[in-house]
Amino acid sequence: MDPLGPEDPREVAGYRLLARIGEGGMGSVYLSRTRGNQPVALKVIRREYAQDPEFRRRFEQEARSARQVQGYHIVPVVDHDTNGPQPWLATTYVPGLALDDVLALYGPLPLAAALQLTGCAADALHSVHKAGVIHRDLKPSNVLIGSEGPWVIDFGIARAADATQLTRSGGFIGTPQYMSPEHANGLPLTPATDIFSLGLIAAVCATGRHPYGDAGAITVAAQIANTGVRPPDLTPYPEPLRTVLEHCLAADPQARPTPSGLADLCQELSGRQLRDFGGWLPVPVASDIARRERLAESGPETVVPGAAGAGAPYGGGTTRPPRAPGTGTGTGTGIGTGPAAGTGTGGWGPGGQVPAGAPVPPPAGPAAPYGSVTAPADPKRRLGPLVVGALVVAVAAVAVAGWALTRDTDAGAGKDQAGGQPGSSASTPAPSSAPSQSAAQSPAAGTPAAPKAGSYxxxxxxxxxxxxxxxxxxxxxxxxxxxxxxxxxxxxxxxxxxxxxxxxxxxxxxxxxxxxxxxxxxxxxxxxxxxxxxxxxxxxxxxxxxxxxxxxxxxxxxxxxxxxxxxxxxxxxxxxxxxxxxxxxxxxxxx
Incomplete structure (x- = not known):
């Protein structure tokens, strides 16, 4: 997590921004808080997308659909707006480590834990699919690991970018190493595409080895696209993991299990109830997460350092250098949920340290009890578990093989890039003197607006x-x-x-x-x-x-x-x- 730079906005639609969590293919993510002092991750969409009317329309549709997703192991979308200078999206802010960071820092998980993670993620996909949403970009950086199990983030929003001028000329959104064959071949997608991606995650989570090897993104995507002719060799994987992979990595989408069927299979093979999280993680991982949760519960605010200048213009023109590529196991390529793997900073994981030189303000009052959350006024959204900590929305814009790449990456199963293109996401136009409608309904400083009468x-x-x-x-x-x-x-x-x-x-x-x-x-x-x-x-x-x-x-x-x-x-x-x-x-x- 970084202090705000001179190019970063200080407020978006009434949400006061406290720190930069990350940036990537679709935008920048910032730490903020609701009127009830609960943390959220607020993603501001890149200007390139914001200028496309079709993107705004699709983004609105997908954000509304994502708000309907509710269930266990789901990090929900809590607010969004498409009418301002740049669309934005807010999600809850959850303590834990992104799976790609866990793999980079601590190596593969024990087989039982990997199966339990896969089963819980399948449960989450059941809720996602039930709401009529397809994740489309499931990868290790989109799975957060916490003491109470894994959490799936960033479901469905990637689809909105498919409508933009940036991608409609043969390109599309997704992460090559975790695409399904039908996705890699540019075919229509069904919920079964997420099951294939989850199978790949299960393999990497349990062994650190990707079924299609550790070559570059284009090579791996081409191999995935060719699964029907040359399926991956699963013999090196131990049982019972191999059974899970054989089901999930079927070339025919109709041959893959349903999320509920996969969850039941993983529970049976793991030998424990999926929601029995007592001691489910190795001690070093559990200790790291516990430390982050303690820091999150203490509620320190990460704020703009004095050098940034409190009066910096909204979206000033300075560009940020890209983050250094990491060397971890994850292959996420967008706004990651952790730092470039291997940096060891705690990055944008929950409970991250206050940036060097950043002053810590006096407390804004006691935090609301765990589970008691006050949203911005007139919250027209459905919420799931709100837990103090850190979350990043991760959406990567990439293309495969002959399609136009939106970012340069040669990351295979053993490499990760966590940053976006420099200068691609921070520029935001100055606000007008008149408050926007969304700002009037958001947690701006001062007395919050009352909920709109008759909303419920x-x-x-x-x-x-x-x-x-x-x-x-x-x-x-x-x-x-x-x-x-x-x-x-x-x-x-x-x-x-x-x-x-x-x-x-x-x-x-x-x-x-x-x-x-x-x-x-x-x-x-x-x-x-x-x-x-x-x-x-x-x-x-x-x-x-x-x-x-x-x-x-x-x-x-x-x-x-x-x-x-x-x-x-x-x-x-x-x-x-x-x-x-x-x-x-x-x-x-x-x-």
């Missing part, structure tokens, strides 16, 4: 709703109706399941079919922010239920009918040694 439409409010212990089997709860459904009922609209496991006193569990996050507030805006943030485990056993589901808890989630549900636990009563929960349920239609 109440379907029902404060309805008494009981989660009663089932005498046999399980009970399903539909929060849209709302109603309880017995064993055997259609579960397609179920958000919560209360399960009876037998006659033993503590043999019960609560299952959440959609991520539910704890909220510190009962406004729809704050509830939506919390939906998926600090999410409860998808399965709570008896001891966890007793500890976590207590009076005063406010749970928020997005229902199967795409509405915002808020459940306030008002009481807990005894039902022959098992708890019945009394709640008040509110449902909103979202803007």
């Amino acid at each position: 439409k109440v379907v029902f409010q404060g309805e008494a709703f009981a989660l009663r212990y089932p005498s046999t089997g399980y009970t399903q709860f539909d929060l849209d109706t709302p109603k309880a459904m017995p064993l055997g009922a259609d579960s397609g609209q179920t958000e919560i399941v209360y399960s009876h496991l037998g006659g033993v006193r503590d043999s019960y569990e609560l299952l959440f079919e959609t991520p539910m996050g704890a909220s510190e507030d009962t406004t729809p805006e704050r509830c939506r922010m919390a939906a998926g943030a600090n999410a409860l485990s998808p399965k709570l056993e008896a001891a966890q239920v007793k500890k976590q589901i207590v009076p005063g808890l406010v749970l928020c989630g997005i229902t199967k009918q795409d509405k915002l549900a808020m459940m306030e636990v008002t009481g807990v009563s005894d039902n022959e040694g098992r708890p019945d929960f009394q709640t008040k349920l509110t449902l909103w239609e979202m803007p």
Whole structure:
């Protein structure tokens, strides 16, 4: 993470920028904070793309689609705007190390951890694909590793660049070493393209070896494109990894597993539950991540050093030199989620050090509790887990073989470039004296704007709703109706399941079919922010239920009918040694 330079903007649509996280093919990424003092990574799109009306249209479509993606192991898009001088996109800021940095600093992960990572990433892809989005650029730098598992970032946005003058003359967006054969051949893509990319990640994650070798990007892409004629030799890979690779790296997209099928396979082969993250990482990696999480929790702000000049013009014309290429295992080529591999700086991983010479301002007040997040006013977006730390949106503009390369790279499976083209992403025109619409709705200094009236439409409010212990089997709860459904009922609209496991006193569990996050507030805006943030485990056993589901808890989630549900636990009563929960349920239609 670097201090802001003289060419960097100080504010974008009311978001005060604190530091530069990185830059690459599509733009520059900056650290900022929401009105509630929660960190976000804000990506400002390059002027070359911003000048293309078709890009703006596609970017708006893709950003809206990305906002609909919610689930476990997903880093969500929380805000965006396409109307200003340069489009921008904000995502949550998550503690952890990018997978390519983990591989560069610590080497391959143990096989069980690699399989668990692959299974969790497949779960994330299930959520991405369910929302009608294809990632298109899945690679090690787009997978963050944390103490609570891996997180997939930057899903779908790369597609917007396909519409620009920069790429439509035969070029396209993606990372050659992690493309599917159909992507490398320029064919239409289906969700199966992401499964192929994930298989390549699994191979590199577990062994450090790419199935198509460590040659340059063009060579590897050409080999991938030729998979149907000459598939990779998978015999050097150990079982059970080889089984996963054989499924994922099938030349025929229809022969590859679904994300859910791959997740189940990885759980079976790894020998542990996918969401059992106790001791899942090697000690050195876990210690590094724990250190970053501690730094993130302490909440220091990284700010502009005095040399940068507080009055520097918005988007002044100085260009930044490119970052030195790294030497790690990852092959990401855009705005990476870490420094050039091997620099050992902590880079744009969460909890990165304050840049040398950067003053640390006095605290802006206590940070909101973990999982309690306040967004800019009128947040028309769906959120997932908001965790203090560091995230970078990574989108690389590259082309393969005979297509025009948007950046020069010879990175194979063992090389990585983390920087973008010099001067390609920092230039931003000066703002007009009149605030933009997006700025008026964003966390500008001073009194924040109130949420727009009528943004959320109440379907029902404060309805008494009981989660009663089932005498046999399980009970399903539909929060849209709302109603309880017995064993055997259609579960397609179920958000919560209360399960009876037998006659033993503590043999019960609560299952959440959609991520539910704890909220510190009962406004729809704050509830939506919390939906998926600090999410409860998808399965709570008896001891966890007793500890976590207590009076005063406010749970928020997005229902199967795409509405915002808020459940306030008002009481807990005894039902022959098992708890019945009394709640008040509110449902909103979202803007």
